[in-house]
Amino acid sequence: MKTSLYSLILRLVSYGLNTGLIEKEDTIYTINQLLDLYKMDEPDDSNAELTDDSESNLEEILSGLLDYAYERNLIPENTVTYRDLFDVRIMSTMVKRPSEVIKEFWSNYNVSPVKATDYYYKFSRDTDYIRRVKKDLKWKTSTEYGDIDITINLSKPEKDPKAIAQAKLQKQSSYPKCLLCKENEGYAGRINHPARSNHRIIPITLDNSQWYMQYSPYVYYNEHCIVFNGEHTPMVIDSSTFRKLFDFIKMFPHYIIGSNADLPIVGGSILTHEHFQGGRYNFALNKADVEEKFSVSGYENVECGIVKWPMSVIRLTGEDTDSLIKLSEHILNKWRNYTDEDSFIFAETDGERHSTITPIVFTKNGKYVIDLVLRNNITTEEHPLGVFHPHKNLHHIKKENIGLIEVMGLAVLPSRLKKEMAMKGKDISGIEEISKHTDWVNEFTEKYSSINEENIDEILHQEIGEVFLNVLKDAGVFKRNESGKKAFRKF
Numbered sequence: 001m002k003t004s005l006y007s008l009i010l011r012l013v014s015y016g017l018n019t020g021l022i023e024k025e026d027t028i029y030t031i032n033q034l035l036d037l038y039k040m041d042e043p044d045d046s047n048a049e050l051t052d053d054s055e056s057n058l059e060e061i062l063s064g065l066l067d068y069a070y071e072r073n074l075i076p077e078n079t080v081t082y083r084d085l086f087d088v089r090i091m092s093t094m095v096k097r098p099s100e101v102i103k104e105f106w107s108n109y110n111v112s113p114v115k116a117t118d119y120y121y122k123f124s125r126d127t128d129y130i131r132r133v134k135k136d137l138k139w140k141t142s143t144e145y146g147d148i149d150i151t152i153n154l155s156k157p158e159k160d161p162k163a164i165a166q167a168k169l170q171k172q173s174s175y176p177k178c179l180l181c182k183e184n185e186g187y188a189g190r191i192n193h194p195a196r197s198n199h200r201i202i203p204i205t206l207d208n209s210q211w212y213m214q215y216s217p218y219v220y221y222n223e224h225c226i227v228f229n230g231e232h233t234p235m236v237i238d239s240s241t242f243r244k245l246f247d248f249i250k251m252f253p254h255y256i257i258g259s260n261a262d263l264p265i266v267g268g269s270i271l272t273h274e275h276f277q278g279g280r281y282n283f284a285l286n287k288a289d290v291e292e293k294f295s296v297s298g299y300e301n302v303e304c305g306i307v308k309w310p311m312s313v314i315r316l317t318g319e320d321t322d323s324l325i326k327l328s329e330h331i332l333n334k335w336r337n338y339t340d341e342d343s344f345i346f347a348e349t350d351g352e353r354h355s356t357i358t359p360i361v362f363t364k365n366g367k368y369v370i371d372l373v374l375r376n377n378i379t380t381e382e383h384p385l386g387v388f389h390p391h392k393n394l395h396h397i398k399k400e401n402i403g404l405i406e407v408m409g410l411a412v413l414p415s416r417l418k419k420e421m422a423m424k425g426k427d428i429s430g431i432e433e434i435s436k437h438t439d440w441v442n443e444f445t446e447k448y449s450s451i452n453e454e455n456i457d458e459i460l461h462q463e464i465g466e467v468f469l470n471v472l473k474d475a476g477v478f479k480r481n482e483s484g485k486k487a488f489r490k491f
Contacts, residue, residue, distance in 0.1 A: 004045035008064045009034045014051045015058055016094040019126040033093040038072060058128060062087055085195045089188070091128045092197035098185060101200040113252050117280070120202060121223050124215045127198040131217055137418060141465020145309055146284040149410040150465050151220060152417050177232045180273040182212055203230075204251065206244035220405055220412060221281040227257065228275035235262040235271045237356050239329040245276065245361040246321045246368065255280055258360035258371075260404045265377035265386040266356065266475075268403040277404055284409030285371060286362055290315055292489075299327045310472035310480060311407060312374040312488060317367050324370055331372055332357050335491075343487045344387060345477055346378055354378045358407050373407050374477050390471045396436040397467040402475045411468040424456050440467070 013030050016022040022030055027050070035043070066083045069075050075082040096104075101123065109116035124130045137152040176183035179194070182201060189195025201212040210230035215223065227248060241259055248257045257278035260268030290305030302323050307313040314331060316324050336355050339347045347355055358373040376388050383391065390398050398413055405412055420434050428438045444463045445451060451459060473480060478488035 003064060004048060005038060005040070005065075005068045006043040006045040007048035008061055008068070009038075009043075010048050010050050011061050012058075012065065012090070012094075015061065017050075018052070021094040021096075021123075021126055030093055034090070037089060037093065038068065038074065062090065062128070065090055081191060085189050085191075087128070088195035088197045092186075095127050095198045095200065098200050102202060105202050114254055117223060117225075117252065117255070121215060123200070127200075129198045129200075129217055130215055130219055136220075139461045139465075141462055141468070143465070143469050145469070146287055146409070148284045148465060148468065149221070150413065150461065150468060151411060152413045152415060153218075153220075154415050154418065178270065178273050180226065180228045180270060180275050181232055182228075182230055204248070206247045207240050209244075211244070216277075221279055221283075221410060223255070223280035225255070225278050226275055227278065228273060232272070233274050235260060235267060235274050237262045237332065237359065239325060239332075242325040242328045242359060242361075242370070245359060245370070246325060248276070248278070249361045249363065249368065250321075252278075253363050256283070256286060256360065256362040256408075258358065258404045258408070261356045261358045261375045263353070263356050263375070263377045265379070265389055265401060266358070266375035267401065269401070285309055285313070285360070285407065286364070288313075292485075294489075296327060296330075299323055302327055306488060307371065310469060311476040312478045314372045314374070315369060316372070317364070317369045319367055321368055324368055328359065328370055328372060335374055338491060340487055340491070343478060343484070344378070345376055349378065358404055360404070360408060375475075376477050388475050388477050391474050393439075394467055394471050394474065396440060397464060398471050402471065406468075406472070407475075409472075411465075411471070413464070413468075417464070421457075421460055424460065 009031060012034065013022070013027060016030060017024065017027065035041075066075070066087060069086050070078045070083075075086045101120075105116050105120050108119045121130075135154040137154065139150050140147040141150055173190070173193070176187060176193070184196040185199050185201050187193070187196045187199070189197070199214070201214045204211050204213055204227070206227075211227055212230060213225055213227050215225050237259065245257050245259065249255065255278045257276050259276045260271075262271065264271065285307070288307050288309050290303075291308035293303070293305045296302065296304055301318055301320055303315075303317040304327075305315050305317075307315050316327055318324050335357060336353065337347050338355065339345060345355070347353070355374070355376050358375055360371040360373070362369050378387050379385065380387055383389065385399070389402065397417070398411065400412075400414070416433075420437065423431060423434050428441050429435055440463075444459070444466075448455075448459060476484075478484045478491070
């Protein structure tokens with residue numbers, strides 16, 4: 001027998017009570033809000049009751065509620081896009097006002113920064129703002145640089161063709177200006193912009209300017225947060241960037257925080273809005289050791305070194321953040337004006353600037369640490385997507401930009417790989433979708449005495465990890481050979 005709509009509404013309200021999204025006194029009010037959303041004057045099931053089932057399956061409840069929304073013509077089409085828009089409207093009936101969330105966050109912060117982020121992260125998950133976390137394929141690959149994380153990104157829902165076509169017909173809007181703007185908080189969404197009615201942001205001050213903190217709705221790692229400028233202003237790497245990063249880490253020392261670079265190719269996917277990414281996770285880069293130390297005159301209180309990492313990373317460690325900021329600015333300015341033709345590093349060509357830095361800040365052994373990853377976006381006819389970008393022979397696995405998350409040792413690989421990996425054992429060269437992997441498969445099969453059903457998945461995981469390692473090596477401006485190390489020392 002089909003579950004009644006009112007019964008599903010009560011199950012959702014029970015979920016809200018069990019998670020603490022609403023209080024007992026909010027019960028009748030929330031039920032009526034949901035009845036109104038479904039244009040119901042009264043319940044359709046007099047026998048339905050609230051439950052105290054703490055294991056309520058939110059995804060199952062929402063799926064049933066969305067089916068009813070389509071049946072009642074509350075959503076025009078039963079597509080992912082329209083279901084997601086209505087999904088958020090359902091959840092918004094149980095989400096507190098921004099002022100209440102902010103007040104509770106800082107009340108917890110007065111106890112400890114960890115208590116504040118624990119509260120906010122749980123809230124963001126309970127409200128279904130953080131979604132589909134469990135769907136990504138994840139594993140670790142052991143390398144000489146430590147265990148790097150591999151993720152096949154299945155979190156973000158696929159765009160359905162109808163929604164893409166309809167979005168093109170929609171009147172173009174500049175509100176909100178982008179997905180990171182503060183105006184997304186509470187926004188109902190539209191066919192070409194995601195709903196954010198269940199979205200709440202936390203105001204923070206960085207370098208005497210208004211910023212905000214939120215969690216990513218599609219988590220790549222534990223407590224994946226986004227910290228963004230209150231103004232819609234382009235990405236930039238300068239001394240203010242370093243000050244902001246250290247201001248954040250002083251507030252949340254249990255997190256890491258970093259910025260994508262501010263140039264195309266080596267930057268992230270959104271260069272139009274200044275933002276950082278961080279979280280409560282220990283990346284392979286954070287755990288990597290310094291392999292060669294050096295000193296800089298005037299900064300004797302700063303430990304300096306080159307990190308053992310496939311990309312080119314300078315690590316500065318110390319207790320005085322002012323010194324770390326000033327030395328970081330000095331290195332940034334030197335790098336931006338540095339040319340080494342033998343290493344094919346050019347500061348600029350035809351007036352176009354090529355060099356910048358991806359900075360990452362965290363604490364380690366009671367001290368502050370900033371990793372400065374040297375980046376350069378020069379292109380050639382042979383490498384039109386970038387000389388220090390995944391080369392063509394690796395595009396069958398990873399073609400996209402190498403941003404902050406990948407730099408730290410977490411591969412975010414395209415969802416197509418799940419389907420392509422499932423075709424194992426088939427004639428690679430005979431299937432158009434996977435023929436691009438032919439050379440790679442032929443190369444790595446020679447390494448193994450036997451490949452069978454029992455070990456094929458483990459082998460594919462290892463070899464994909466090896467490809468990503470080579471992706472990072474391609475992105476390194478100073479290569480990991482003797483001449484590259486010598487050139488790095490020269491810089």
